[in-house]
Amino acid sequence: MKSNKHITRAEALKKMGKYAALTATSTFLLLNPKTAAAQTVGTDTGDTSGSRPGSIWK
Amino acid sequence: MHQNLLMVSKALKEKFLIWFQQSNRYLVCDTVIHSMLEDLETGISPEALIKTIAQESELELNAIQDIVNNVVELRATYLNPLDLIPQHTPKHIPETFKIERFFKVNDTVFKVSYLSELETSYLDPKFEHLNIPYSNTFDYHFKVFNEADITYLVVNDQVINGWTYKDIHYFLGKFGMELIQGIYNKPEEEWMGVFHGSAISNQKGCALLLGDSGNGKSTALALLQAAGFHCIADDFIPIAAKDQLVYPLPAAISVKTTSVPYLLPLYPELKDTKEYHLKRLDKHVRYLNPNNFNTNHKRPAKALIFIKYKPESDLIVNEIPEDEALEQLIPDSWISSLEINAKAFMYWFSKLKYYQLTYSDNDKMIASVNNICNS
Numbered sequence: 001m002k003s004n005k006h007i008t009r010a011e012a013l014k015k016m017g018k019y020a021a022l023t024a025t026s027t028f029l030l031l032n033p034k035t036a037a038a039q040t041v042g043t044d045t046g047d048t049s050g051s052r053p054g055s056i057w058k
Numbered sequence: 059m060h061q062n063l064l065m066v067s068k069a070l071k072e073k074f075l076i077w078f079q080q081s082n083r084y085l086v087c088d089t090v091i092h093s094m095l096e097d098l099e100t101g102i103s104p105e106a107l108i109k110t111i112a113q114e115s116e117l118e119l120n121a122i123q124d125i126v127n128n129v130v131e132l133r134a135t136y137l138n139p140l141d142l143i144p145q146h147t148p149k150h151i152p153e154t155f156k157i158e159r160f161f162k163v164n165d166t167v168f169k170v171s172y173l174s175e176l177e178t179s180y181l182d183p184k185f186e187h188l189n190i191p192y193s194n195t196f197d198y199h200f201k202v203f204n205e206a207d208i209t210y211l212v213v214n215d216q217v218i219n220g221w222t223y224k225d226i227h228y229f230l231g232k233f234g235m236e237l238i239q240g241i242y243n244k245p246e247e248e249w250m251g252v253f254h255g256s257a258i259s260n261q262k263g264c265a266l267l268l269g270d271s272g273n274g275k276s277t278a279l280a281l282l283q284a285a286g287f288h289c290i291a292d293d294f295i296p297i298a299a300k301d302q303l304v305y306p307l308p309a310a311i312s313v314k315t316t317s318v319p320y321l322l323p324l325y326p327e328l329k330d331t332k333e334y335h336l337k338r339l340d341k342h343v344r345y346l347n348p349n350n351f352n353t354n355h356k357r358p359a360k361a362l363i364f365i366k367y368k369p370e371s372d373l374i375v376n377e378i379p380e381d382e383a384l385e386q387l388i389p390d391s392w393i394s395s396l397e398i399n400a401k402a403f404m405y406w407f408s409k410l411k412y413y414q415l416t417y418s419d420n421d422k423m424i425a426s427v428n429n430i431c432n433s
Contacts, residue, residue, distance in 0.1 A: 008089070013111070014115060029085065033251075033391050034391060035392070037252040038228050038230065038392070039231050039233070039293055040271075040293050041230060041336065
């Protein structure tokens with residue numbers, strides 16, 4: 001799905017010098033969404049840092 | 059050996075947004091990388107791609123080889139899916155539960171049975187205002203219990219999953235998902251995503267308030283609600299795939315205790331509400347009920363506002379580039395891994411406006427958000 005607003009690769013490479021082209025290939029963003037929905041924990045009985053909240057769990 | 063990935067691209071204003079089905083990961087890149095990935099996807103070998111680029115550019119061969127190798131490496135990273143939340147199954151589902159709650163949203167009644175006080179403490183602050191007295195009939199029966207340090211959620215006798223304490227925010231997320239599925243009678247595959255922030259609307263439009271924890275999203279939401287805005291959701295913003303509307307979730311709004319003095323004139327009830335300590339975020343909060351909850355109030359979002367309260371700052375409102383918006387949005391969101399829903403997300407995002415809003419003066423912030431919703 002290419003947009004007319006976007007120039008072709010040949011045009012993009014032509015506009016760039018050698019080093020700019022190399023830089024271009026390192027200017028991207030890899031983005032990972034969460035693998036499940038999450039909600040902020042609203043509890044006053046412990047933290048969510050991974051440690052168990054003590055006596056309540058015993 | 060070439061391995062085909064399903065790659066879906068969306069041209070944005072300046073960049074391309076690409077989704078990879080195999081891993082449900084996203085890439086934001088420019089024309090050069092996008093076109094190379096597309097060529098590789100059609101089965102063109104890296105060697106052939108190097109030759110093609112040599113013909114269409116004046117770059118030296120070793121520079122082209124470096125570029126193509128970088129892109130091949132980048133593509134390979136997308137073969138690795140993200141780590142999924144582990145699946146747990148309890149040995150036994152308890153027959154008796156110590157605590158029972160009944161929530162009602164419109165005509166849908168949820169019975170929630172808890173084995174201990176701990177599980178109620180996760181959920182009561184957000185949903186206590188929906189409690190109704192005992193009901194003989196209910197549409198959904200949620201059972202929440204702990205077994206061997208794992209908290210389980212069972213809905214209508216079907217085990218949904220179990221979560222360790224480290225992943226308890228995902229238990230709450232799943233609880234929220236089950237709730238919206240029940241309220242709106244839409245299974246999980248009909249939701250485009252769930253976004254972390256607050257959703258508000260005025261008569262003309264709706265915007266999502268986003269940003270890092272501690273930036274004052276919920277406090278801004280409380281101020282906007284007092285100024286006549288409609289609170290659609292706080293913390294958990296569900297958007298359906300088909301209509302791409304923000305669906306209301308009736309959870310209470312969490313406001314930082316440090317904001318309470320400023321909010322008290324608007325919400326006197328905050329004086330006596332219980333305080334909770336969110337240790338991981340190192341903040342104390344109180345919960346405020348949404349004042350006009352209505353499940354019919356579904357709205358299309360017009361804008362993403364990355365909001366930040368900064369003491370003594372002038373009001374600064376800037377439109378930000380799409381890659382900056384995506385960088386902040388995607389890692390904090392659950393986006394459905396179904397192809398049709400990922401496409402819906404990319405289309406939905408491309409139609410929005412994105413703003414960074416920094417403020418210290420509440421009235422100016424409210425006026426600015428009003429302008430964005432009106433535009």
